[in-house]
Amino acid sequence: MPALxxxxxxxxxxxxxxGSPQPAPQQPVRSLxxxxxxxxxxxxxxxxxxxxxxxxxxxxxxxxxxxQRALAGMAASVVEELAAGRNPALLPPFRDYPSAYxxxxxxxxxxxxxxxxxxxxxxxxxxxxxxGGTESDYDITEGLAVRPLGADDGAxxxxxxxxxxDVKGNSYWVQTVMAGDPARLWWGIMEKEVRDHVMVPVxxxxxxxxLAILLTIRRSLEPLTRISRRAAGLTRAIESGNxxxxxxxxGLPAEVRDLVVAINGMSASxxxxxxxxxxxxSDVAHELRTPLAVMLLETARLAPSPERESIAxxxxxxxxxxxxxxxxxxxxxxxxxxxxxxxxVPAVRRVCEDLADxxxxxxxxxxxxxxxxxxxxxxxxxxxxxxxTNVLDNAxxxxxxxxxxxxxxxxxxxxTVDDSGPGVPDADKTRIFERYWRGxxxxxxxxxxxxxxxxxxxxxxxxxxxxxxxxxxxxxxVLRFGPPPDRPADTRAARLRxxxxxxxxx
Amino acid sequence: xxxxxxxxxxxxxxxxxxxxxxxxFAVDTAADGEEAEAxxxxxxxxxxxxxxxxxxxxxxxxxxxxxxEKIMAPVIVVTARSEVVQRVQLLDxxxxxxxxxxxxxxxxxxxxRAMLRRPAHMADDILSAGNVSLETKSLTLTIDGVTVDAPRxxxxxxxxxxxxxxxxxxxxxxxxxxxxxxxxxTPNAVEVAVSRLRKRLQTHGAAVSITAMRGLGYVLxxxxxx
Numbered sequence: 108m109p110a111l112x113x114x115x116x117x118x119x120x121x122x123x124x125x126g127s128p129q130p131a132p133q134q135p136v137r138s139l140x141x142x143x144x145x146x147x148x149x150x151x152x153x154x155x156x157x158x159x160x161x162x163x164x165x166x167x168x169x170x171x172x173x174x175q176r177a178l179a180g181m182a183a184s185v186v187e188e189l190a191a192g193r194n195p196a197l198l199p200p201f202r203d204y205p206s207a208y209x210x211x212x213x214x215x216x217x218x219x220x221x222x223x224x225x226x227x228x229x230x231x232x233x234x235x236x237x238x239g240g241t242e243s244d245y246d247i248t249e250g251l252a253v254r255p256l257g258a259d260d261g262a263x264x265x266x267x268x269x270x271x272x273d274v275k276g277n278s279y280w281v282q283t284v285m286a287g288d289p290a291r292l293w294w295g296i297m298e299k300e301v302r303d304h305v306m307v308p309v310x311x312x313x314x315x316x317x318l319a320i321l322l323t324i325r326r327s328l329e330p331l332t333r334i335s336r337r338a339a340g341l342t343r344a345i346e347s348g349n350x351x352x353x354x355x356x357x358g359l360p361a362e363v364r365d366l367v368v369a370i371n372g373m374s375a376s377x378x379x380x381x382x383x384x385x386x387x388x389s390d391v392a393h394e395l396r397t398p399l400a401v402m403l404l405e406t407a408r409l410a411p412s413p414e415r416e417s418i419a420x421x422x423x424x425x426x427x428x429x430x431x432x433x434x435x436x437x438x439x440x441x442x443x444x445x446x447x448x449x450x451x452v453p454a455v456r457r458v459c460e461d462l463a464d465x466x467x468x469x470x471x472x473x474x475x476x477x478x479x480x481x482x483x484x485x486x487x488x489x490x491x492x493x494x495x496t497n498v499l500d501n502a503x504x505x506x507x508x509x510x511x512x513x514x515x516x517x518x519x520x521x522x523t524v525d526d527s528g529p530g531v532p533d534a535d536k537t538r539i540f541e542r543y544w545r546g547x548x549x550x551x552x553x554x555x556x557x558x559x560x561x562x563x564x565x566x567x568x569x570x571x572x573x574x575x576x577x578x579x580x581x582x583x584x585v586l587r588f589g590p591p592p593d594r595p596a597d598t599r600a601a602r603l604r605x606x607x608x609x610x611x612x613x
Numbered sequence: 614x615x616x617x618x619x620x621x622x623x624x625x626x627x628x629x630x631x632x633x634x635x636x637x638f639a640v641d642t643a644a645d646g647e648e649a650e651a652x653x654x655x656x657x658x659x660x661x662x663x664x665x666x667x668x669x670x671x672x673x674x675x676x677x678x679x680x681x682e683k684i685m686a687p688v689i690v691v692t693a694r695s696e697v698v699q700r701v702q703l704l705d706x707x708x709x710x711x712x713x714x715x716x717x718x719x720x721x722x723x724x725x726r727a728m729l730r731r732p733a734h735m736a737d738d739i740l741s742a743g744n745v746s747l748e749t750k751s752l753t754l755t756i757d758g759v760t761v762d763a764p765r766x767x768x769x770x771x772x773x774x775x776x777x778x779x780x781x782x783x784x785x786x787x788x789x790x791x792x793x794x795x796x797x798x799t800p801n802a803v804e805v806a807v808s809r810l811r812k813r814l815q816t817h818g819a820a821v822s823i824t825a826m827r828g829l830g831y832v833l834x835x836x837x838x839x
Contacts, residue, residue, distance in 0.1 A: 393693040393694060396714040397693060397715075399715040400625055401624045402715075404625075404717075404718055408628070463780075463826060463832070467832055468720075472824055472825070472826045472827075475826070475828030476827070
């Protein structure tokens with residue numbers, strides 16, 4: 108019953124719900140090996156049928172031969188019956204068709220000395236000693252022969268056959284006769300021929316042939332299966348940002364080689380495109396830095412004025428934006444790489460040391476608090492550094508001169524940055540992490556930085572939030588990074604599973 | 614004080630040259646590696662500003678050639694790339710400092726001045742900031758013209774801070790300086806040395822101050838404490 112209910116649903120894709128994410132169920136993917144084996148078996152069966160038909164046709168084209176073998180067969184079985192002491196009249200053709208089949212057995216060759224041994228349906232036969240003396244003599248002299256009976260009267264479908272047998276030292280002559288073939292004896296002969304010369308050999312050959320075919324198919328397709336396994340590695344390499352190594356072409360059959368050469372070409376140009384794109388983003392950012400340096404230095408040489416301040420502010424904004432774009436490009440690149448267990452403390456310390464100069468320029472100091480030992484999170488150092496840089500950079504920019512910016516890491520790997528800036532109004536506390544949301548335009552910012560922070564933190568199975576700084580004005584940014592998976596469960600299989608996680612996240 | 618600016622972008626080269634000239638430096642400019650090498654052979658410079666991307670050669674290669682030819686003038690590499698790996702490479706290749714584009718006038722002047730304080734060619738071995746100076750060979754500390762006695766450990770800390778005037782010195786770097794002088798140091802030896810040095814500088818009326826960045830390190834500035 109279940110088969111009945113599922114089948115129509117499977118056949119009618121229109122009946123599926125429209126929101127279904129999967130495309131209409133495709134035909135099950137069958138292996139080339141199975142398809143080939145199935146088709147070759149079909150061809151073999153077809154060949155067997157053709158062979159049977161051929162054999163049958165050959166026999167049908169030579170009816171005389173069939174007829175002779177039918178009569179000879181009949182004679183042989185009569186002798187057999189007599190030798191076994193049974194009555195040949197009970198044989199099916201004689202019994203069932205008395206007007207069509209007959210037999211006579213006699214003991215002497217010469218017409219005069221003939222003595223009848225047995226006779227069935229004698230009315231079909233010429234008289235024992237009479238009919239066409241010379242011709243009979245001829246028959247008997249020649250041994251076996253078939254000739255039409257009563258050639259003159261047009262009963263051309265009646266045939267007589269004479270043969271000689273030795274049974275237990277005695278010599279016998281057997282004449283069989285048939286008028287038409289209502290018992291379809293020749294059909295039986297043909298069947299036997301087909302069975303003996305087609306079916307039996309085919310049955311004997313088939314298992315060996317099948318085995319040979321399967322082995323040949325498997326062997327021939329081996330390079331293809333080998334290559335397709337390697338091809339999966341290509342995709343992984345491109346996904347993880349590595350240059351894919353070309354698939355080996357040596358030892359492949361021509362058709363597969365063309366395919367592999369095409370795949371290699373495609374993956375190489377895909378990789379080039381990837382590299383160019385990556386290079387482009389970072390080149391653009393770098394190219395912008397030189398003119399920005401010129402602008403920054405030129406404004407410094409202008410006489411102090413409100414206009415100079417305004418231009419300087421804009422240049423600073425541009426510089427920040429270029430830095431953000433560069434970090435975004437770096438992050439995009441790093442996101443493709445695999446994460447690993449990592450001590451977050453030195454990564455965050457590096458960021459603080461890098462930005463210390465900027466803080467000093469604003470007479471600010473940075474405080475850094477971290478546990479003594481390593482704090483291990485599961486992540487990528489470049490990405491974590493970019494996220495913390497973006498938050499700390501904002502904190503330094505928005506805090507007043509001479510203030511302190513505090514960065515701390517707790518034992519769970521959560522990074523907290525406290526500033527003394529204007530803080531973030533409650534209404535904006537979630538929107539601030541959205542892309543291109545810039546809040547108060549006076550504060551500047553490209554709307555890229557915190558969105559990138561949020562993306563990086565989510566990629567690390569963590570979360571980013573902003574709250575009011577406890578006990579004072581300012582904002583507190585909290586970046587939580589996911590911990591490494593539990594140690595006890597850290598089997599090789601679990602590690603491999605985890606390593607695939609980042610790739611599936613984007 | 615003579616500065617060579619090696620920069621292929623004519624506008625940046627011109628504005629840097631003008632700024633340095635405004636502040637009393639004698640400035641030469643070179644637009645490519647060939648010009649730079651010619652200039653370096655003729656004159657002796659106190660500071661070289663080297664852009665990494667030059668039309669005819671890699672800045673890094675030029676730097677290596679300079680060092681191979683025993684041109685020991687302090688080199689500040691100017692780069693548009695800020696990757697950590699590259700900075701390490703630069704310092705390994707013999708750069709004394711680096712500036713990431715775009716840089717402000719203050720940053721530029723601070724770095725150039727910091728270079729001038731360095732004992733280049735090992736002849737000039739006096740480090741100074743404000744009214745404090747330290748002779749690195751005899752380890753003589755002078756504050757406002759008066760010689761002050763100080764333990765080796767404090768001198769070691771001060772020397773490291775003076776060499777990095779205005780910039781954060783990681784605690785580990787100071788610890789290394791102290792360890793190299795004295796192998797019996799307690800875990801908080803750096804804190805103790807810095808706080809004693811700070812007191813000593815204060816008592817002798819030094820016009821410098823040491824700012825602590827908790828968990829990171831210390832910065833010596835030539836501004837008086839507020």
